[in-house]
Amino acid sequence: MDKGLIARGLKRCSTGRFLLWILPWAALLAFGLYSAGLCLVLGLNQTNMDNRFAFGLWIFLDLTIIALGAGAFFTGFLLYILKVRELHAIINSAVVIGLVCYSGAICVLLVDVGQPLRAWFTFWYPNVHSMLTEVTFCLSCYLIVLFIEYLPIVLKNRKLREVPSFLVFEFELHKLIYVLAGVGTFLSFFHQGSLGGLYGVLRGRPFAFREGLALWPSTFFLFILSAAAVGPSFVLFTTWLVEKMARKPLVRPAVLQLLGRISGSLLAVYVLAKTVDTLVWINRTSPERGFPAAQYYSWQPFGTWILFAEIVLFGLAPALILLAPKLRARTGWLVSAAAMACCGVALNRFVMTIQTLALPTLPFDKFLSYYPSWQETGTFLAVVAYGVLVYSFSFRYLQLFPEERELKLEASQREEPVLAGRY
Amino acid sequence: MAHFIFFGALYIVIAVVTSTLSTAVLNSRRTLQSQMTDRIAWNSEFHELPALDRVCRHVLTGELRSRECRHAFDCRECQTHARLIAKHPPTPAGKLEEDILGMSFPLDRLYHRGHTWARLEDDDTVTVGLDDLGRRLLSAPDAVDLPQPGTRVHVNSTAFRVRKRGADVRLLSPVDGEVLETGGPDRAWYLRVRPESFNVKHLLGGSEIRPWLQCEMERLQLALAAEGAKPSLADGGVPVEDIAAGYPDADWDAVCGEMFL
Numbered sequence: 001m002d003k004g005l006i007a008r009g010l011k012r013c014s015t016g017r018f019l020l021w022i023l024p025w026a027a028l029l030a031f032g033l034y035s036a037g038l039c040l041v042l043g044l045n046q047t048n049m050d051n052r053f054a055f056g057l058w059i060f061l062d063l064t065i066i067a068l069g070a071g072a073f074f075t076g077f078l079l080y081i082l083k084v085r086e087l088h089a090i091i092n093s094a095v096v097i098g099l100v101c102y103s104g105a106i107c108v109l110l111v112d113v114g115q116p117l118r119a120w121f122t123f124w125y126p127n128v129h130s131m132l133t134e135v136t137f138c139l140s141c142y143l144i145v146l147f148i149e150y151l152p153i154v155l156k157n158r159k160l161r162e163v164p165s166f167l168v169f170e171f172e173l174h175k176l177i178y179v180l181a182g183v184g185t186f187l188s189f190f191h192q193g194s195l196g197g198l199y200g201v202l203r204g205r206p207f208a209f210r211e212g213l214a215l216w217p218s219t220f221f222l223f224i225l226s227a228a229a230v231g232p233s234f235v236l237f238t239t240w241l242v243e244k245m246a247r248k249p250l251v252r253p254a255v256l257q258l259l260g261r262i263s264g265s266l267l268a269v270y271v272l273a274k275t276v277d278t279l280v281w282i283n284r285t286s287p288e289r290g291f292p293a294a295q296y297y298s299w300q301p302f303g304t305w306i307l308f309a310e311i312v313l314f315g316l317a318p319a320l321i322l323l324a325p326k327l328r329a330r331t332g333w334l335v336s337a338a339a340m341a342c343c344g345v346a347l348n349r350f351v352m353t354i355q356t357l358a359l360p361t362l363p364f365d366k367f368l369s370y371y372p373s374w375q376e377t378g379t380f381l382a383v384v385a386y387g388v389l390v391y392s393f394s395f396r397y398l399q400l401f402p403e404e405r406e407l408k409l410e411a412s413q414r415e416e417p418v419l420a421g422r423y
Numbered sequence: 424m425a426h427f428i429f430f431g432a433l434y435i436v437i438a439v440v441t442s443t444l445s446t447a448v449l450n451s452r453r454t455l456q457s458q459m460t461d462r463i464a465w466n467s468e469f470h471e472l473p474a475l476d477r478v479c480r481h482v483l484t485g486e487l488r489s490r491e492c493r494h495a496f497d498c499r500e501c502q503t504h505a506r507l508i509a510k511h512p513p514t515p516a517g518k519l520e521e522d523i524l525g526m527s528f529p530l531d532r533l534y535h536r537g538h539t540w541a542r543l544e545d546d547d548t549v550t551v552g553l554d555d556l557g558r559r560l561l562s563a564p565d566a567v568d569l570p571q572p573g574t575r576v577h578v579n580s581t582a583f584r585v586r587k588r589g590a591d592v593r594l595l596s597p598v599d600g601e602v603l604e605t606g607g608p609d610r611a612w613y614l615r616v617r618p619e620s621f622n623v624k625h626l627l628g629g630s631e632i633r634p635w636l637q638c639e640m641e642r643l644q645l646a647l648a649a650e651g652a653k654p655s656l657a658d659g660g661v662p663v664e665d666i667a668a669g670y671p672d673a674d675w676d677a678v679c680g681e682m683f684l
Binding site: 003004006007008009010011128133134137141144145148156161164165167168169170171172173175176179180183186187399402405406408409411412413 | 429430436450589645649
């Protein structure tokens with residue numbers, strides 16, 4: 001039915017099967033939109049957050065998907081600025097992932113901040129001393145850049161490209177894409193940094209507070225580094241997942257290995273920087289504020305295991321796997337390491353958000369626990385469903401993997417011929 | 424000071440994004456006015472072809488070991504082609520060569536790599552048709568969409584469209600010119616064109632046809648294999664009249680997408 005919209009030479013499942021696939025996600029999205037609607041109409045009393053526990057599941061989700069979506073800016077930077085041509089095979093997919101992550105994050109932030117009718121206040125009355133203002137501006141601007149980067153991919157659709165003005169605009173815009181890649185890198189760089197800086201400047205929360213360079217606490221740089229390290233891993237992981245679901249090769253193994261190598265190298269630098277930062281924090285920053293670091297880990301379930309898991313299990317271990325050429329060459333190891341790296345960044349953002357707020361900081365304060373309400377969970381799931389839907393439609397109707405057609409032919413070339421002509 | 428730095432950076436970013444978009448819009452207007460659309464469309468599609476399909480015609484004939492075409496199959500612009508043709512002019516094929524792998528490829532016409540042909544008629548018009556392999560792939564089409572007389576067609580732009588079992592196939596024009604008359608599957612040709620100039624350096628003829636067709640049969644085998652049909656070794660058989668009928672489960676849009684470039 002929709003064959004005319006699918007790229008030439010590519011095969012996709014039948015319209016019926018595709019509808020069956022998107023139906024549950026659409027239902028989940030509808031449930032999530034209802035949950036988000038309740039929060040917007042009735043207020044944040046629909047959530048389990050309060051004045052003391054002001055950041056919850058949504059901010060954790062926001063920070064995590066923003067970090068995972070960093071593959072878009074970093075892949076664009078490597079391809080268009082540093083001219084790593086091999087990454088052309090995955091750039092479209094990386095842009096879609098980035099767009100999904102950033103737009104999903106903005107939607108969830110709109111629900112979290114509430115008062116959507118006053119959303120423009122942040123632009124009109126900006127508090128230039130707040131890291132949140134930097135976050136808002138960079139996030140909004142980068143989302144616009146991502147939309148513009150997504151536009152040529154959409155306009156290359158088989159039907160849309162038949163419209164001469166769309167075709168020519170796509171052609172002309174693509175010629176200038178390196179400018180957008182540069183701007184995107186600048187914005188995403190500062191956005192990731194300011195998200196980290198947001199925690200590092202919390203003087204009243206010694207668990208999160210960090211020293212740093214000039215205006216910026218060390219978390220500013222650690223967030224940038226971790227996002228740049230994990231972005232390629234997430235692109236690698238999603239590509240592998242889509243290959244498994246579509247049951248066909250979409251990129252050459254060498255491209256996935258290159259992503260793994262880039263991710264592994266940056267992850268190794270991040271683990272080193274994080275280790276130094278943690279040691280400085282344990283031995284100087286925190287004790288100077290009257291908090292021996294050990295006491296943070298006396299509150300269960302946040303034992304020292306969480307620090308070990310974050311730095312060693314989901315940091316050092318995947319970095320070493322991704323840096324070892326023999327392990328990297330094996331898909332199982334490569335994908336597992338990429339998934340571990342993604343879990344590592346999620347755990348880091350969880351620690352910075354949830355553990356920071358759960359820990360008591362004043363003598364009369366107590367350890368708090370927080371469980372998201374169903375409305376919060378519903379909104380969270382809406383973002384996941386939205387991401388799956390946008391990616392599914394993009395994969396079906398747009399050419400996310402330019403080498404797919406070639407790899408399809410190569411795969412059929414490798415099959416053993418049988419001795420029977422049948423034309 | 425912080426205000427100036429912050430807002431300065433922000434406004435620079437907004438200015439860069441806006442000017443990039445404006446430049447793209449202005450350049451697009453200029454390009455649209457310069458009638459380059461067909462060329463851009465084909466170049467864009469050409470670069471999406473698998474490397475196997477972009478191979479230079481001189482590789483097919485064995486003159487070069489490996490070379491990817493850099494001119495989107497428009498050999499009129501290619502210096503390598505001019506040099507090689509000057510060195511080894513293509514020999515006319517013998518009469519028997521008209522029957523290649525059980526298909527008819529008359530030598531009175533020249534062939535486009537997208538399975539169309541062009542023949543210069545006595546009245547200096549050019550007829551455009553579908554070659555025998557293309558005809559067998561699109562045998563008994565469901566619909567044919569032909570341009571109106573007076574329409575201008577360009578080399579490598581869409582000449583006409585054929586629909587067959589869910590596949591919407593666009594056939595590439597082998598010549599530049601104005602459509603004078605339309606034919607169809609029941610006639611020997613699809614279009615009669617008044618050519619702007621009959622420059623046919625980009626078309627295949629003579630002894631080039633056989634190696635090209637052998638390569639096309641391999642591509643067809645691969646395209647069918649990719650659609651689930653088992654690859655088979657040539658056993659001397661010839662392509663049947665309606666190839667699509669032999670593969671009822673194959674996605675014909677994907678097969679035609681491959682074969683018609």
